[in-house]
Amino acid sequence: xxxxxxxxxxxxxxxxxxxxxxxxxxxxxxxxxxxxxxxxxxxxxxxxxxxxxxxxxxxxxxxxxxxxxxxxxxxxxxxxxxxxxxxxxxxxxxxxxxxxxxxxxxxxxxxxxxxxxxxxxxxxxxxxxxxxxxxxxxxxxxxxxxxxxxxxxxxxxxxxxxxxxxxxxxxxxxxxxxxxxxxxxxxxxxxxxxxxxxxxxxxxxxxxxxxxxxxxxxxxxxxxxxxxxxxxxxxxxxxxxxxxxxxxxxxxxxxxxxxxxxxxxxxxxxxxxxxxxxxxxxxxxxxxxxxxxxxxxxxxxxxxxxxxxxxxxxxxxxxxxxxxxxxxxxxxxxxxxxxxxxxxxxxxxxxxxxxxxxxxxxxxxxxxxxxxxxxxxxxxxxxxxxxxxxxxxxxxxxxxxxxxxxxxxxxxxxxxxxxxxxxx
Amino acid sequence: xxxxxxxxxxxxxxxxxxxxxxxxxxxxxxxxxxxxxxxxxxxxxxxxxxxxxxxxxxxxxxxxxxxxxxxxxxxxxxxxxxxxxxxxxxxxxxxxxxxxxxxxxxxxxxxxxxxxxxxxxxxxxxxxxxxxxxxxxxxxxxxxxxxxxxxxxxxxxxxxxxxxxxxxxxxxxxxxxxxxxxxxxxxxxxxxxxxxxxxxxxxxxxxxxxxxxxxxxxxxxxxxxxxxxxxxxxxxxxxxxxxxxxxxxxxxxxxxxxxxxxxxxxxxxxxxxxxxxxxxxxxxxxxxxxxxxxxxxxxxxxxxxxxxxxxxxxxxxxxxxxxxxxxxxxxxxxxxxxxxxxxxxxxxxxxxxxxxxxxxxxxxxxxxxxxxxxxxxxxxxxxxxxxxxxxxxxxxxxxxxxxxxxxxxxxxxxxxxxxxxxxx
Numbered sequence: 001x002x003x004x005x006x007x008x009x010x011x012x013x014x015x016x017x018x019x020x021x022x023x024x025x026x027x028x029x030x031x032x033x034x035x036x037x038x039x040x041x042x043x044x045x046x047x048x049x050x051x052x053x054x055x056x057x058x059x060x061x062x063x064x065x066x067x068x069x070x071x072x073x074x075x076x077x078x079x080x081x082x083x084x085x086x087x088x089x090x091x092x093x094x095x096x097x098x099x100x101x102x103x104x105x106x107x108x109x110x111x112x113x114x115x116x117x118x119x120x121x122x123x124x125x126x127x128x129x130x131x132x133x134x135x136x137x138x139x140x141x142x143x144x145x146x147x148x149x150x151x152x153x154x155x156x157x158x159x160x161x162x163x164x165x166x167x168x169x170x171x172x173x174x175x176x177x178x179x180x181x182x183x184x185x186x187x188x189x190x191x192x193x194x195x196x197x198x199x200x201x202x203x204x205x206x207x208x209x210x211x212x213x214x215x216x217x218x219x220x221x222x223x224x225x226x227x228x229x230x231x232x233x234x235x236x237x238x239x240x241x242x243x244x245x246x247x248x249x250x251x252x253x254x255x256x257x258x259x260x261x262x263x264x265x266x267x268x269x270x271x272x273x274x275x276x277x278x279x280x281x282x283x284x285x286x287x288x289x290x291x292x293x294x295x296x297x298x299x300x301x302x303x304x305x306x307x308x309x310x311x312x313x314x315x316x317x318x319x320x321x322x323x324x325x326x327x328x329x330x331x332x333x334x335x336x337x338x339x340x341x342x343x344x345x346x347x348x349x350x351x352x353x354x355x356x357x358x359x360x361x362x363x364x365x366x367x368x369x370x371x372x373x374x375x376x377x378x379x380x381x382x383x384x385x386x387x388x389x390x391x392x393x394x395x396x397x398x399x400x401x402x403x404x405x406x407x408x409x410x411x412x413x414x415x416x417x418x419x420x421x422x423x424x
Numbered sequence: 425x426x427x428x429x430x431x432x433x434x435x436x437x438x439x440x441x442x443x444x445x446x447x448x449x450x451x452x453x454x455x456x457x458x459x460x461x462x463x464x465x466x467x468x469x470x471x472x473x474x475x476x477x478x479x480x481x482x483x484x485x486x487x488x489x490x491x492x493x494x495x496x497x498x499x500x501x502x503x504x505x506x507x508x509x510x511x512x513x514x515x516x517x518x519x520x521x522x523x524x525x526x527x528x529x530x531x532x533x534x535x536x537x538x539x540x541x542x543x544x545x546x547x548x549x550x551x552x553x554x555x556x557x558x559x560x561x562x563x564x565x566x567x568x569x570x571x572x573x574x575x576x577x578x579x580x581x582x583x584x585x586x587x588x589x590x591x592x593x594x595x596x597x598x599x600x601x602x603x604x605x606x607x608x609x610x611x612x613x614x615x616x617x618x619x620x621x622x623x624x625x626x627x628x629x630x631x632x633x634x635x636x637x638x639x640x641x642x643x644x645x646x647x648x649x650x651x652x653x654x655x656x657x658x659x660x661x662x663x664x665x666x667x668x669x670x671x672x673x674x675x676x677x678x679x680x681x682x683x684x685x686x687x688x689x690x691x692x693x694x695x696x697x698x699x700x701x702x703x704x705x706x707x708x709x710x711x712x713x714x715x716x717x718x719x720x721x722x723x724x725x726x727x728x729x730x731x732x733x734x735x736x737x738x739x740x741x742x743x744x745x746x747x748x749x750x751x752x753x754x755x756x757x758x759x760x761x762x763x764x765x766x767x768x769x770x771x772x773x774x775x776x777x778x779x780x781x782x783x784x785x786x787x788x789x790x791x792x793x794x795x796x797x798x799x800x801x802x803x804x805x806x807x808x809x810x811x812x813x814x815x816x817x818x819x820x821x822x823x824x825x826x827x828x829x830x831x832x833x834x835x836x837x838x839x840x841x842x843x844x845x846x847x848x
Contacts, residue, residue: 037496039495039496040495042492042494042495045485045492045494045495048494049482050482052478052481052482052485052715053477053478053479053481053482054476054477055477057476057477058473058474058476058477061469061476068466068469069685069686070466070469070472070683070684070685070686071463071464071466071469071683071684071685072461072463072679072684072685073685074685100524100525100713101524101712101713102709102710102711102712104708104709104710105708105709108707108708108709109708112536112540115540116536116539116540116549116573123549125540125547125549141707141710144706144707145707147707148704148707149540255496259494259495259715260494260495260496260710261493261494261495261496261497261498261710261711261712261713261714261715262493262494262713262714262715262716280572282568283532283565283568283569283571283572284528284529284532284533285526285528285529285532286526286528286565286684286685287526287685288525288526288685289524289525289685289686289713289716290685290686291476291683291685291686292686292713292716
């Protein structure tokens with residue numbers, strides 16, 4: 001295909017007319033597609049339905065150490081769940097706390113704890129204006145937590161192998177920079193995984209703030225899509241050489257393994273951080289839902305059980321990602337109006353449109369019956385400086401819908417690009 | 425029986441010898457009783473076992489408004505749970521938020537929110553040293569939340585019909601007093617219920633702090649034991665006359681209705697407070713466990729279903745409370761060394777021993793194989809100024825154990841009293 005950038009004006013005008021006709025055809029069909037959020041599809045949820053009516057809980061509600069999971073108690077999780085995550089994440093059970101239904105909630109609570117009690121000598125809230133580093137594009141909910149607590153967000157460019165480490169190393173010379181949010185594996189939205197070198201450089205980071213904390217949101221730790229998955233090395237192993245274990249707090253959940261909103265979550269942290277978090281837990285709760293912990297442990301049995309289960313998710317998800325990326329390739333290759341990733345896992349395809357076109361594309365799609373994540377959502381303060389990034393969430397719609405939706409998307413991308421080029 | 429206070433020294437010495445022999449007999453039996461916490465017994469938990477394996481969730485995981493409860497979404501609870509609690513607590517559904525497995529967690533989070541964001545113009549944390557009023561004796565977990573956030577606790581005497589309102593009205597003239605924790609029905613530990621007059625006076629309270637908040641912990645709202653239950657009037661109805669709805673935030677849960685740790689919780693609040701809480705929720709979570717909400721709504725069906733269910737709890741609990749109070753009456757009446765309540769509901773019997781004896785009694789019991797809540801636990805900073813109050817939690821042990829345990833308790837109370845009197 002010919003680059004639109006090199007197309008003469010009269011050809012662009014002619015193309016615009018053709019595209020507009022096609023666009024009107026789509027509009028007339030009154031489609032109603034939603035690709036806004038990274039939600040599992042109902043056939044993914046069906047994979048865990050047996051967990052819902054697990055008779056074993058009814059017959060024996062006791063954990064492996066004899067605790068009646070129907071009653072009060074156990075602050076940090078039942079042993080079988082700790083074992084499960086210790087094996088999956090390759091860490092000691094003593095460095096694990098099992099949480100409730102949401103790792104986002106655990107991350108929010110941890111930042112809240114740092115604000116009121118600090119992660120070092122002083123509460124963050126008592127230290128004046130503080131900042132967080134966030135690789136961009138990134139996960140909107142991370143930004144929301146920072147914004148909620150009045151933490152200023154500094155954009156860190158995301159390179160192909162992780163955050164721009166030179167930029168970050170320079171940034172953390174400022175002692176008001178107290179931490180960083182990141183998704184180290186299959187990053188949201190770009191599906192990139194931090195390289196071994198990047199993880200080691202992070203472990204070796206020497207921030208001016210002694211109470212600097214990296215929120216290591218390992219949301220997609222075992223969420224591979226194909227036979228060539230990415231590999232993320234264990235951050236706590238990397239820290240050993242530098243004694244920097246206290247700088248990282250890892251979070252994960254089964255939200256996209258079992259049920260979003262009805263799964264279990266986990267914190268992995270150093271001995272010091274586990275102690276500090278448990279102190280807050282003691283004031284905050286009597287304990288999380290142990291019946292749901294037991295339900296999960298009995299259903300998955302062990303780490304291999306979870307890994308096998310994730311292959312079933314991949315079987316459902318791979319064709320959806322393939323439908324998106326192959327259509328993008330077919331429709332847009334050579335036009336020089338977009339780039340996109342082809343991730344080995346995670347929940348998103350990240351699309352970079354021609355600068356200044358993302359908002360227009362999302363608006364055009366909406367009018368044609370395809371709701372996308374709002375343009376800008378992948379940047380702090382909803383401000384994508386290039387108005388270029390669009391997050392595609394292909395997991396929820398059926399693959400047939402998806403194929404049509406991507407046709408609409410590609411058409412709108414071309415239309416927006418032509419409009420832009422004709423304005424010049 | 426003869427008052428020990430009037431007993432001559434030689435008779436006290438003789439009694440001491442007899443009691444010591446009895447005490448050694450108990451010790452020799454090596455009992456192991458635990459009455460430390462207000463935990464339901466396993467036969468109470470059995471009442472809800474069918475909920476655990478509810479096939480209806482498996483067959484139809486959708487809420488009444490068609491939401492798939494297995495997936496993300498719904499920040500404030502599914503409609504059928506809101507309806508259930510609206511009916512039970514006699515409030516509008518719009519003033520209800522359904523939470524996770526712990527109302528304590530919701531209370532902690534609310535105080536945390538007030539610390540970082542305030543309940544009025546300024547964050548509490550930005551207002552210097554702040555204070556909370558707490559009726560005493562009270563619930564240790566409330567005190568722990570205050571202590572965690574560095575909020576100074578001021579003891580408010582608990583009278584028979586509620587907090588000492590004259591004392592409180594005077595106290596809240598101090599604008600650094602930002603709130604109060606209370607259990608208005610079947611208070612923990614005394615089982616007292618705020619009278620209509622007390623509730624109205626609270627609604628009419630005019631604290632100097634415009635951002636004053638009462639944490640209305642209605643933990644035992646429908647937890648009656650007998651056919652003559654206490655009645656608590658609706659705080660929000662009482663507020664209407666004074667326009668003070670924003671001053672109260674009510675919390676409750678099914679922890680002692682269904683399963684402790686695996687139940688659902690609820691916030692009731694004014695429109696303004698609901699808005700403020702939802703703002704924080706939006707940053708904190710995608711939503712609470714909707715499958716568990718649906719499980720509860722389907723099991724109980726409606727408010728009458730919950731009320732009927734509570735009668736089954738009462739059938740199990742009444743004989744236990746009766747075993748405790750009848751033994752106290754039989755063993756201690758007339759001795760003038762103790763007073764206790766005989767509650768119509770709740771989870772505790774509160775015992776006031778002779779001043780300066782509570783710690784000694786708990787220690788004596790422990791050595792004879794009966795673990796009680798530590799003396800002082802019902803007071804802020806674990807400091808019972810009279811060293812008198814002991815919280816008896818009769819719900820967990822089987823009634824046969826309970827009968828023996830109370831014999832040990834009564835014996836230790838007599839022994840400690842005699843020791844004390846002989847020291848004089």
